[in-house]
Amino acid sequence: MPKKTPGEWVLIRADYESGEFTQKALAAKWDISQSSITTHRNKGGWMNPRTGEAWGPTPIQKAETEPVPDGEVAASMNKERVDAALDDIKTKILEDEAPDDELGRMAAELADVKAELAALKPVPVEWPIDLDSAARMAADEIDDRVQMELNNINDDRLRRGLPHWTVAQQDEQRPGWSESIRQGIYQDMVDNLTQWSAPDGGGKYKIDMKGPDGRVEQVPVETNIDGGKRPEKLRARGWRDVTPQSCHRWDCYGPILKGDPWNGFHSELHMRLFERFHPSQKAGVTTSGEFKI
DSSP, X not given: OOOOOHHHHHHHHHHHHHTOSOHHHHHHHHTOOXXXXXXXXXXXXXXXXXXXXXXXXXXXXXXXXXXXXXXHHHHHHHHHHHHHHHHHXXXXXXXXXXXXXXXXXXXXXXXXXXXXXXXXXXXXXXXXXXXXXXXXXXXXXXXXHHHHHHHHHHHHHHHTTOOOOOHHHHHHHSTTHHHHHHHHHHHHHHHHHHHTTSTTSSOOOEEEEEOTTSOEEEEEOOTTTGGGTHHHHHHHTTOEEEESOBOSSTTOOOBOOTTXXXXXXSSHHHHHHHHHHSOOTTTOOOSOOOOOO
């Protein structure tokens, strides 16, 4: 801010005493600070357009030219200076209050900002299946798969003129038969989880997002897919992040437990699968081991 000449301060004083400007507006017009106006106003005895009385120096300004007394007198003066400073601050706030139209504009801007922030807030979603439902589906699938294998055997027996067997009869003829089928299904589940943990193998690099049409999809964030900017591109097209985020293994919508005990996986099963098939460099690589379902 350029330093004002005495002649300019005469004009600034005239504007102030006219009562047509707030102190804030006057400072903007003349490109000066409000504190400079306050200093010249008090020292120069400008007229207060609201009261018609002249301004005088504040106790602080008076004290600046007076020696500081000792002992209790000094303590009393310090309190007076603090009170005077608070009065100055109060006066400045009252003088600088924005007019109603400006307050309305600020309120409108605040509402716009809130609306923009709301558009960025993650959308809460409910997943179509929970862990109990998934477990029941898996149990039903196992029984169906065992029965399908038995149906193939019974088809062959029918062609040979032999009666149908039940699962119990097949197990009696071939001990452990149904259990071997179940173990094969378990292994298929493990293989599927591992294969679909990421587009190029095991991984944990995806987030859940909701499209403008309401569907929730898993979006990859690997650097080999759109340079890792797939979510950013979808957000530009109206997609939103959702909450809560599910297990970050690909093709899994299991909920993350409170406290995240398995580092972003919804179960210890998924975490162990990931570590087994994709060990970290720090952990090293094992060539043998067991994994029990």
